[in-house]
Amino acid sequence: MNSLLFSPFQVGQVKLPNRIVVAPMCQYSANDGCANDWHLMHLMQLAVSGAGLIVLEATAVERHARITHGCLGLYNDVNEAALVRVMSSARAVSPAGTRWGIQLGHAGRKASAQRSWEGRGALGARESPWETEAPSEISFADGWHTPREMTKQDIDRVRNAFVEAALRAARAGFDVVEIHAAHGYLLHQFLSPLANHRVDEYGGSLENRARFPLEVARAVREALPPNVAFGFRITGTDWRPDGITIDEAVVLADALKSVGVDYVCVASGGVAPASIPVQAGYQVHLAAEVKERTGIVTRTVGMIADSHQAESVLTSGQADLVALARAFIDDPRWPWHAAEALGDLEALGDLEEIKYPGQYERGGAVHWPGAALRRNGVEQVAS
Template sequence: MTSTLFSLITVGPVTLPNRIVVSPMCQYSADDGCANDWHLMHLMQLAISGAGLIVLEATAVERQARITHGCLGLYSDANEAALARVMDAARRVAPPQTRWGIQINHAGRKASAQRPWEGRAALGPLEDPWPTEGPSAIAAGEHWPTPKEMTHADMTRVRDSFVAATRRALRLGFDVIEIHAAHGYLMHQFLSPLANQRTDQYGGSLDNRMRFPLEVATAVREVIPAKVCLGLRITGSDWTPGGIEVVETIAFANALKARGADYVCVTTGGVVNARIAVQPGYQVPFAAEVKANVGLHTRAVGMIADAQQAEAIIASGQADTVALGRAFLDDPRWVWHAAHTLGVADSISYPPQYERSKPVLWAGAQLARHGTANVS
């Protein structure tokens, strides 16, 4: 059998052994931005997954750019050294064809927040909060502080922070740099009229709202060598009247393509509270629209959990790659199981220590998958 999901693909200068990407997933477990033993365990586990590309969680470009106190950062020498330790270990156990990416981010008005298991709200006065900033002095929601409206000097500082974090990521040997321009964080805030009500050249029209994110992407592109891929996670919809719709997403993706971006990952929502009908593959149509109208490598994400579902998305041309997040938390061996389901198990290289768990060698694999066994 053959599988499109398990076929090679080249994204810009980087070749992936399959179309499966581990989506960046915040762990909220860093120490002042520094990766620790949790990240060591988490990334070493993902390293042996067989995914073609593993993208590290949203990583703050400044200390005040963190979402929470526990967010990973790449704004200090200590951050860089801590992440080097973790990445050295993860690369040692990963298949040699595995590629690694990192998502760099500024949370903007959604910074200074509680970890999810602490409540997700804005940090209270006794929780060591810090001042936030955004395109306009509009709070992220009820009971959230009003951010400082960024000056042009602030934007220059943030742009330079993205560049500095990129340089650190390049020293760490990442194959892919991904700018987070979705989920309601700073780049998305500039793009969305729901968060950006500026009256200068950075607000109003779509061209103006795109200006700062494009300046950041251009500055990052300029310091990335030809062998490294640049991508952005962008939003296909704000799911709210007056917010971003896919026609604007297409325009933004075209502008990114013109400035040297190699791919976009199309997600949705996050800039305001919205009622979203979440169901399997609910964001895939937005990726399909972008792919059809831009001609740029496009990644789909969002409630993709089943091997046949992922195969169908790629085989039908709706996206070039798929990103899975919680599916990997639920099943770190998702790729192995998908390869078996799709009849291409020979394409997966198991670590030799785990070879005996292959379905062809262990009859219990069927029991583990289906909860039944032929016992006589």
């Protein structure tokens, strides 16, 4: 059986060996934006998974653009050098053909926050908080900092910061650069009428609310080398009638496609409190509608953990790529197990080519479900 999940796919000029994507996962463990040994362990573990594309966590384009004190950054030479060190080790152990991406973002009014295990709220007075900025002076929720409304000069500065971070990412050897415009962070804040109450050319109509994200898209695409694929994570809905709708998401995706964005990843929610029907694949229908109505390469994400579920999303044409996060935390060898579950061990290659290190071959034969690996149709049992 040849599964679609393990078929190669082209995104811009970048060829992915399969359609499995490791979604960005914030680790909140950086030192003033710098990757460290935690990231080394985390990324090397994902590197040997066999996923076609591994996207690094949301990475701040400015120091005060971080969500927390522990967020990764790519805003100075020290950040860049630290990330290059970690990525050199991760690439060294990843299978040939593995592609690496990085998600660049600005937290806006959701910056200056506690790490998830510290409470998830706004930093208190004794926790070294910093001033936040946003399209309008509207707090994310009760108890959060009131952001400063961004001026045109601020908008220009942040756009340039996205460009500079993208150039650093390209210099560091990333195959894919993705801009974060979802989950309630700055570009999503500009897009959503729940957070954007401006009365200038950046507020009001969808055309105006989308102006800044599209300025970022144009500037970054012009700066990136053509061999680096370029994507956006967008919002399919705010899950509120007064927020972003799927129709607006379709308009945005179409506009992003027209300025050279190679793909969109469709997420939802996060800009304001809402009732979200979280369940397996709860965002797939959003990606499906964007894909059908725009034709742009589309990735789906959110509570996808079962290999048959992922395969069904692809075979039904609802998305081109499937991203998983929690599933990889639970099972860093998810692609190996998915290949067996789908009856597609050949998709990962014979024993010489299978997407796991030779050091794990013996253990795989014992512990991989099925108790044996197969080479040329003959079971290989550990001695």
